[in-house]
Amino acid sequence: MRKFIFEKRKYGFELLMDLHRFENNPNVFFDPTPHTCDFFEIMIFQKASGTIELNGQLLEVRENSFFFICPFQKKCCKIPLNGVKGFHLVFQNDFLSDFFDDKLFTYRLQYFYNSQHPQYLRLENEDYNIIQLALNEIIAEIKNYQNDSPHILRSLLYFSLSKLNRLYSKWYNISPNTQSNSIIYKFKELLELNIRNSHSVEEYCNLLHVNRHQLNAIVKEHTRHTTKEIINNRLLLEIKTELRYSHKTISEIAHDLNFSEPNNLTRFFIKMEGVNPSKYREIYQNDINY
DSSP states (O other): OEEEOOOTTTTSSOOSEEEEEGGGOTTOOOOOSOEEESSEEEEEEEEOOSEEEETTEEEEOOTTEEEEEOTTOOEEEEOOOTTOEEEEEEEOTHHHHHHHTOTTGGGGSTTSSOSSSOSEEEOOHHHHHHHHHHHHHHHHHHHTOOTTHHHHHHHHHHHHHHHHHHHHHHHHTOOOOSSSOHHHHHHHHHHHHHTTTOOSHHHHHHHHTOOHHHHHHHHHHHHSSOHHHHHHHHHHHHHHHHHHHOOOOHHHHHHHTTOSSHHHHHHHHHHHHSSOHHHHHHHHHHHHTO
């Protein structure tokens, strides 16, 4: 599977973010085959058509649509280049987290690391124009890079990400608070790091040094879901990813994801998805070969 690597010195100096307009980039390329990147992406389409497959969901590319992609998430883009307009924003977590001394910064944003809702948003023109102004300022600052440019770029990026977090949270009726109890952000981080081995609420309570009631109250306030629902949805996503993008058998997937036996994985998948894993894989393969 192809993996795209962030170019830190694209401009002759180290810059851990980049932004360009699709229509002004002769090298723009939407890979229709499964691929990953080692950086955060926000794909912003002012005008476009086609689809993006992300997190096992096929999402339609429409006017003023945003797609939020975390490092190493697998995606496929089937987007005609003719007439496409918009922005491609990429950055590495360190660009902001080091400056704010906050390693959990990206976990504070609801549209990243979210297995409960699509990492997708569509804006009205008024809201889109506000974001577009900030993005155009970022492009201009990169072109006219000076000693204080990193501070200006961080400010513009922070504004854009925070504004989008409000809009995303409003759309999906979840908390926009980026300064909640830090346990919720640590939980999201631990979930990403441990989901292949740890599936129970108790395991995450132990890692966070809180009791079940405390964790569930914090998680529900921030996400509107219980801790168990969050864990199950994230585990389901991991299984779907294996079924779609690997050639492993069900037994091999069950072993890699720490199920005691394959039948337990199958029962879990049927309960969550309504179809057995083999049938899910067959349906997906038929769709991509259509």
